[in-house]
Amino acid sequence: MAEQIVKPDLNFINEVINAGGESLKKCYQCSTCTVVCNVTPDESPFPRKEMVQAQWGLKDRLFGNPDIWLCHQCSDCTAYCPRGAKPGEVLGAIRKLSIEEFSVPGFLAKMVNSPKFLLVLLAVPTLLYILIIASQGFFGSVDIPTEDGKIVYGKFLFSLYYVDTIFTAAALFAVFSLFLGVTKYWKAMDAANPNTKTGSVGSAVSATIVDILGHNRFRKCEVTKGRATAHMLVFYSFIGLFITTILAFARVIPEYIHHLKISEGIDVHQLDWLAYIYKPIGNISAAALMVGILLVMSNRFKNQEKAGLGSYYDWLFISLVAGVGLTGLLAQFLRMANTVAAYPTYVAHLCLVFFLFAYAPYSKMAHMVYRTTALVYARLSGRDQGNA
């Protein structure tokens, strides 16, 4: 191997420490972590080398590498570390910094990662909806229209304008930003590991997806055994809720066509039967989401001693998912109960979903894209041979 120039970076060391890796410096390179890790490749295993690299502030070495994402933070390493260096937490902090490094625009990532800006970020959707509601005159003399006295959210905020348009825009922004981010990540990995990729991208992607769907890596965790189940519940409920969203959107398409006067004679109720499919899916998914996220939380508390509680960054994401699930379910029940409290709950739900979507490239939500990218890259470069 060619000689590598090592340039220590004191600022980056401090960044890792401040990002939740305060135990970083306790590592004395004994390698217990790499030995107990079940998900690391045998050749040049993690997380010891990442610990040393971070101790020396070798940012490029850490970020231009799929390894930080091959780690699933089982925390077996943290539990067995004889010096309390918590490699699991440190790698979590490094991942967070890497998202901050690659995401566009960078300042948003810094804001998402800092509790100082939480209110500002929340204010964006909140103010938006307050403005919308005010523009409808609901704060003044106008009564919120109902359907035979029953609450219908569509009458409150017309979904074409005030939900679908806004969220499609937010989602497109997120997708675009994530695309830019992972492209930068890919290039960084290419720069750090020239000419190591072999095989086809297509098969790597499909193998990776199979891997993710089965949570095969996650299942190798020992100390935090329950995490795979909890994550799986959340993961599949997100898929369920995604399907729900698509179908719900499909159902109202005839109405939008009618509303936009594209075809005035259209039967606006022709796809109403879809509700019989997506409502159960949606409700089951929402229930699974709640169970899953509560398990995530309880696991974190249960394993606090061995694996660490986690950082602001982790808990922001957990709270957001829990909040989305909770407000979503509540909004439904309150609507059915036909109480006026349904409206603020619904607005809160919309604000949280906005938060989740729009800030996805900067929050822990981005992990699904970065980790998938890293897994694909690892497979292509022979770093990850699957789950043999």
Added chain:
Amino acid sequence: MEKKFGVYICKGCGIGDTVDIEKLKKNTVGGARVAAELIKEHAILCSPEGLELIKNDIREGTNTIIIGACSPRVKFEEFDFPGALVERVNLREFVSWTQEPMTEATQTLAEDYLKMGVIKTQKGNLPEPNILPDLSNAIMVVGGGITGLTAALEAANAGYQVTLVEKEAELGGWSAKLYKETPRQYPYDKLEEPQVFDKIKEAESHPNIKVCKSSVVEKTEGQPGLFNVTISRNGSSETVKVGAFIVAAGWKPYDAEKLGHLGYGNPNVITSVQMEELAKKGKIVRPSDGKEAKKVAFIQCAGSRDPNHLPYCSSFCCATSLKQAKYVREKSGDAVAMIFYKDIRTPGQTELFYKNMQNDPGVLLTKADVTAVTDAGNGNLYVEADNTFLGEKIKVEADLVVLAIGVVPATRAPQEYLDGLTEAGKKGDDAKKAYVESVPKPDFILNLEYRQGPELPSLEGAYGFADSNFICFQYETRRTGIYSAGCVRQPMNMSEASQDAAGAALKAIQCVEHVARGIAVHPRAWDATFPDPMLIKCTACKRCTEECPFGAIEEDTKGIPSYNINRCRRCGTCMGACPERIVSFKDFSVDIVGSMIKAVDINEDDFRVVVLACENDAYPAIDSAAIKRMKISPSVRIIPVRCLGATNLVWVTDAFSTGIDGLILLGCKYGENYQCHFVKGSELANYRFSKVKETLDKLQLESDRCQLMQVAISDYDKIPQMINDFVARVEEIGPNPFKEL
């Protein structure tokens, strides 16, 4: 002293159930010619009533006491009768606990042991301590660093006069040259001011301490209690009389000129010693251009743990570099200290300091094999290293490189010089003369006027350290009354050196107190006997002077030995060596052991094997086997010896001419990692034993009949089997043909 005998047999601890006591008494009357009324028994001899039985007889005039009870290694307070010659016969461990009860063989064994005990007292005499006149109890400390100062203060505070000799103009040694010291107290996170200045002040004003600065020891004559030391200072000399020595001559940094591969020679590559000087002056600036150093690389094990330089770990360099990293960080917040190490070794609580320093974001550590330090331009340097976790081969730029230099004991240069001189001497007088003329003579520390050489002997595997090589007695050097402490003994940090100094001071005090009582200094610290040669029969063969492991015996121009008895450790090596058999102790001599061997009951139908067992390890190991109730063949007779080195070859002749069928020498492991209390006793015995083969052949005896076995005290579980196997082998060979004569 006219001997009045008393034989006391204990029936407790199973002895009465194993042996027919009446028969034993009767046989002793016949075999050892002791009057029947002098042989008494008691159910529990160590009980107040039993002891009263003995004391009553002592009051009536009994002065030679043979106690047939438990091992002499236990109950020594109960069976201590000052003024009487006491012999303990081990009927409990060697008979009751290792033999079948009430058999003919067991009975004979007990009778033999008791008979041997009686014979030993018949031949032996009550020891009289040999207290030499005009003894001094003053202590000389050579070296005024942290170790020497601590040793001097410890001894002085205990009430002893101390002379402290320091070759430099000021006291304090290396510790006075430090900018700061590593933390000494919890939580081990703050550097401390050097503590040595308080000790200097205390020592210089102490009424019991005489400080001699700019002074060296020019000559040391004599022995413990009677050392005459000539101290020279700026050309003038004075002679001081002291009782014991503490050598705390300290260390020197390894010669950095030999570390060219680590960049030494470049002005910005300095040693840890130079780093202290830099830090003392203020900001850490580099020597080449005075620029403040912001990226300082520390290279650990600079010379140490390297077979081409110093094969050992110098112990404190890791803590030193961590401390100097703190200098770098405290003097400049944006500076980094990079430490390249093989392993961080921070013994004891220094580990806590290591942990604290690790937590500083600007202290960067990596395991690495540093291969080179090269020029990076502008005065900067590249540290090149292999096998790091930062990469297989890495290069790190630094603006200052500090080599954590290793420790070389002050004793090394004189030892090497003297070893070279000995080698040259072997080639003849011309080679020796050429050596003296061509090789510069290093500073000697003690300049002993000993036949065996002027300095502490060089020990194999000790790399010039004045270490003891006694696994149980770390302060003991091979020169009695001379104790080494601090980095001259082993690499160690200042806390350890201070403890070491206190230990050495205690040993020095023990030495002067023991010689004042006429007892051995070490390790037979109770022993009032001493070797007393009948010089009129000496043939000046010089074997005793050659073989004494402690340099206790000088010789005059005719080669006649003269004993410096206070240097002697009473091992009896001289007694074993002497072909004229003229060296004797009051209770241990060639004749005594020979007579005990000859006292063994020889039976034509039965086999007899004698075991000469080292008192220090082998004998206690057999006692331990007995506690475990392991069986030993009843054919075996165990006779303790002070050291296998005391084995005189005539005993072999005694044994086989008497009709003994086999002989075992049971002693310590020798060679590398030897365990002998007297350094090379078992090795010497083995050497002498190898000559026995010829003798046995002359006698037409199979040489397999005698064997030397090396055992450790922990081998107690194997020893009975080893002995029994040997007995079986002797039985295969058949009876000693001399038996019938």
